[in-house]
Amino acid sequence: MVCFNVSQLLLMGPGAVREFDFLEDFPDPAHELHLEGPIEGHARLTRTREGIFAHSDYHASVKLECARCLEEAIEEVEGELDEEFLPTTDIHTGLPIKLPAGADDEPLIDEHHEIDLDEILRQNILTNLPLQPLCEAACAGLCATCGERLGPRHPDHPEVQEEEAAPKSPFAQLAVLLHADEER
Numbered sequence: 001m002v003c004f005n006v007s008q009l010l011l012m013g014p015g016a017v018r019e020f021d022f023l024e025d026f027p028d029p030a031h032e033l034h035l036e037g038p039i040e041g042h043a044r045l046t047r048t049r050e051g052i053f054a055h056s057d058y059h060a061s062v063k064l065e066c067a068r069c070l071e072e073a074i075e076e077v078e079g080e081l082d083e084e085f086l087p088t089t090d091i092h093t094g095l096p097i098k099l100p101a102g103a104d105d106e107p108l109i110d111e112h113h114e115i116d117l118d119e120i121l122r123q124n125i126l127t128n129l130p131l132q133p134l135c136e137a138a139c140a141g142l143c144a145t146c147g148e149r150l151g152p153r154h155p156d157h158p159e160v161q162e163e164e165a166a167p168k169s170p171f172a173q174l175a176v177l178l179h180a181d182e183e184r
């Protein structure tokens with residue numbers, strides 16, 4: 001959970017700033033984020049006239065499937081977000097605050113004066129997941145002949161090489177000769 005209590009900040013005037021570093025295990029009940037370890041980041045919270053403006057950047061490792069060879073691909077996801085949170089409870093009186101018209105979709109500071117970045121972070125991570133994860137930049141993918149991953153441990157297939165060296169039909173042979181003739 002990436003969550004901050006902003007009661008001190010709410011008591012200060014507009015422009016006041018609080019900064020936090022975070023390193024948190026992140027909830028992923030739907031298993032859609034593929035996080036590998038905690039999420040790490042920095043949040044800068046600024047008191048505005050209406051509420052709290054949150055800027056945050058973060059990075060996290062995700063474990064995905066390589067788009068070429070289907071093996072495990074660990075990728076680094078980075079992102080940042082900017083969001084203004086509106087108070088629901090008056091910091092001085094403890095009374096509920098009526099939200100301004102049209103503010104229904106705004107993120108809110110809850111009745112304990114806490115802001116919760118989880119949902120905003122979750123959506124941000126989802127949009128920043130790589131579309132073509134690779135186990136390594138030079139991944140050669142899978143062999144068309146045997147289906148195994150290409151690389152140093154992949155064996156040669158001599159029968160395929162022989163086929164390529166000798167054309168299959170006499171006509172193919174002829175075509176090669178004709179072509180050579182034209183080039184002379």
Ligand SMILES: [Zn+2]
Nearest residue numbers: 066069135139
């Ligand atoms: Zn790969």
Ligand SMILES: [Zn+2]
Nearest residue numbers: 143145146147
């Ligand atoms: Zn192969």
